[in-house]
Amino acid sequence: MSAPAMPDLAGHFGRFGGRFVPEALVRALDELDAAYRAAKVDPEFQARFADLLVNYAGTPSLLYRAERLSAAVGAEILLKREDLNHTGAHKVRNVLGQALLAKKMGKPRVIAETGAGQHGVASATAAALLDLECVVYMGAVDTERQALNVARMRMLGATVVPVTNGSRTLKDALNEALRDWVASVDTTHYLLGTAAGPHPFPEIVRDFVGGIGTEAREQCLTGLGRLPDAVAACVGGGSNAIGIFHAFVPDETVRLYGFEAGGDGVATGRHAASITGGSTGVLHGARTFVLQDDDGQTLESHSISAGLDYPGVGPEHAWLHDTGRAAYEPVTDAEAMAAFQLLCRTEGIIPAIESAHALAGAARIVPALTAELGRAPTILVNLSGRGDKDVHTAGAYFGILDDVETIVPGENA
Amino acid sequence: MTIGDVFGKAKAEGRAVLVGCMPAGFPTVDASIASMRAMAESGCDVIEVELPYSDPVMDGPVIQKASDIALAAGVRTRDTLRIIEAVAGTGAAVVLMTYWNPIEKYGVDAFARDLAAAGATGMITPDLIPDEAGEWIAAADRYRIDRTFLVSPSSTDERIAMTVGQCRGFVYATALMGVTGARTSVSQAAPDLVARVRAVDPDMPVGVGLGVGNGAQAAEVAAFADGVIVGSALIRCVLDANDPAEGERRLRALSAELAEGVRGRP
16 A cells, blocks of 8 residues: 555545635745645755754654553553654654745744644744744733743744634634734745644645654664554644654554543533544634534633644544544543553653643553454554643642742742 | 626716625624614615624634624524524625635535525625635525635736636625734735736626725725725724714714715715
């Protein structure tokens, strides 16, 4: 089976994807598409991207055989250590690729949306490195919750714009970034943070983060002499998942599992599981699965993980779900936090809460896979990010925070 | 009256058409009907009803705020159809402006049928480009609804030709690169864009929107376009008023001023 020719030239993954955007953006999207096609076959661009990935971002990331976690869940668990990349997540791959594209297109300014701030920090990082002006849109609710990431972005030279309309969260930050872009396309590249949005973003982001999967596949073949039985990743917008899935899509023996944020449980309505708990719709430029009401108004999503707290999903995941090539299941906040704690205690690794969803899901599929294979399965889990940013959330969740407010330096000065 | 009739009549009178926009259900269903009737009585030739949507990426702060107020008050898609029926019933020409997802959720064919039954003659789709509009084009043909797509200063000549070819009634030319909202001056890109549309199809009426807020600007646009589309400035009359009576008074005054403007009398 050869790699599927997806998306088509207009950006459709089956019935999903495409471009549902104001006409004003079409030329910019066409220019981006053309620039990307050219960059794909430009040895100089590819060499520069590869150099930054290795010498700046610290990839290839390790493939780590987690012995104690494996023993705890009854399977061989391999962790793709994207948490060890510069800036602490897989996202650095995407921002470096897109910032290089912006340079190539001669655009001196990049804009980005961010939820908890991870993509904003990554964008600000790439912009500093490549001398680009950077403006980050962030929901006002999030700028308050994530003050440290706001400070990080500002240290890196970015301008952070709190978005006060709508629900004042990630989806509204995305709307505001699109509004900026409509007015600034001549000078500005929209550095979209996940494998979603209008064509060609889902394809570009997938390809820039695709090293996760090609590296892991190679590392499995070299280290184990075989492919894993399953690949597991968390899915919000879906960039880390598509990044690790893509190289394995043609490998029919490798099962692909995407774990969505189940929040309080899909049945409660308080979740961010767009595929398992949403329906087909159009949001932020593409047809995909969306959390929406009966009138097609977007619903607010809920997850303990800010990075998964988004009411849509990348169109390629919608298509992989439709075709049955990948399976998508929700993981609740409670399941994710149990897995978070398990990884901390068994391996000495504090994962991002996003990635903890993938760990919880991987543990869940072990019995069925064991029964099916007649042996303990080998599961490759994308440890997409580190948990430093989540220490406050997790500390509060587990009730292990002392009253730290009184000892913050300078607070009483 | 169809949109074509409205533009034909205005052309015969040597003036431009005034299109006034108001979100359905803002601030309530009944109040929005009253606003739209007041606009029609005071000189708006076409009432553009905007279906409130949670994620209006083409709209600036005024329409966002009005849409949020309408949604928070519980307006539903079926209310928008009811509002259209109430306004069209007074003889005003009504078009709907809507983002695409609510229509897809309703069912494209069913919506076109119900929109036609409510008395709207056209529909403007700010985030649906003809490239993705196969189902809508078929449904609009079936129920004889004029479909208006947008062209932008950034559109290539090829895209303008393709888009105008898919429009019926009129084409919406966005005067500037940006979102809706009144500006202090009319964009210099607008006359050029209108000329580019006319080069493709001299008979297709061109409405210009984005940034027009007063009679002088309406006159300026009317000098080179077939229609002047005003939204945020009208909505602001209601948004900024201390009470509904003041809102309606301001709405009527601005509509009348704009109507003078499209007649070249700023």
